[in-house]
Amino acid sequence: xxxxxxxxxxxxxxxxxxxxxxxxxxxxxxxxxxxxxxxxxxxxxxxxxxxxxxxxxxxxxxxxxxxxxxxxxxxxxxxxxxxxxxxxxxxxxxxxxxxxxxxxxxxxxxxxxxxxxxxxxxxxxxxxxxxxxxxxxxxxxxxxxxxxxxxxxxxxxxxxxxxxxxxxxxxxxxxxxxxxxxxxxxxxxxxxxxxxxxxx
Numbered sequence: 700x701x702x703x704x705x706x707x708x709x710x711x712x713x714x715x716x717x718x719x720x721x722x723x724x725x726x727x728x729x730x731x732x733x734x735x736x737x738x739x740x741x742x743x744x745x746x747x748x749x750x751x752x753x754x755x756x757x758x759x760x761x762x763x764x765x766x767x768x769x770x771x772x773x774x775x776x777x778x779x780x781x782x783x784x785x786x787x788x789x790x791x792x793x794x795x796x797x798x799x800x801x802x803x804x805x806x807x808x809x810x811x812x813x814x815x816x817x818x819x820x821x822x823x824x825x826x827x828x829x830x831x832x833x834x835x836x837x838x839x840x841x842x843x844x845x846x847x848x849x850x851x852x853x854x855x856x857x858x859x860x861x862x863x864x865x866x867x868x869x870x871x872x873x874x875x876x877x878x879x880x881x882x883x884x885x886x887x888x889x890x891x892x893x894x895x896x897x898x899x
Contacts, residue, residue: 705743708733709757712750717802721810726750752820755807758800759824765789765797779838784884786835790859791866791877801863808860828856840891847894851887858883 711733715724726747730737744750766789777785790801811818832852837843859880866876 704735704739708735708740708743709754712754713758713799713803716754716806717799720806721751748816751807751817754803755820755824758803761796762800779835780888783835783839784881787855787859787880787884788877790863791873791880793873798867802867805864829853832856836891839888840895843891843895847891851891855883855887
């Protein structure tokens with residue numbers, strides 16, 4: 700029951716952050732959204748900073764589930780490039796949890812500019828994401844050097860975040876955002892191919 704309540708509170712926190720942002724966020728809002736007492740929120744998460752850190756972990760874990768856990772999208776026969784494209788393009792889905800996750804991530808990232816503690820947690824989550832993407836790129840270009848792979852991963856995550864915010868703000872249609880992401884992937888893979896040839 701405790702784990703269920705913690706999850707309900709984290710889902711509520713992600714919803715509230717996506718809707719209202721982080722500045723001025725009150726624990727009582729999260730409690731009301733989760734249908735629990737404010738005391739219970741404090742019992743599980745200690746303070747507002749604890750809630751923000753755990754919510755960041757929650758949305759990172761949830762993103763990993765919806766970008767890796769859909770067997771109907773092709774299964775084990777995918778090439779490394781297809782797997783890379785699939786994982787990045789699944790960040791662009793017109794589903795409530797994806798919209799909520801991407802919006803909450805953006806709000807937390809913006810708040811981290813002024814909050815060193817949150818910045819540290821965000822940096823850790825970001826480095827994990829970069830590491831996973833670097834590994835994926837390395838499976839496509841096995842002889843590329845680590846610095847080139849990491850730089851490509853950084854550019855792809857930056858492109859994804861920017862396109863995601865434009866799509867969520869309805870500055871870009873979903874299909875166009877996905878097309879632009881595909882093009883960004885193609886550009887990075889071509890760049891890695893050229894870089895690999897230079898170092899061969």
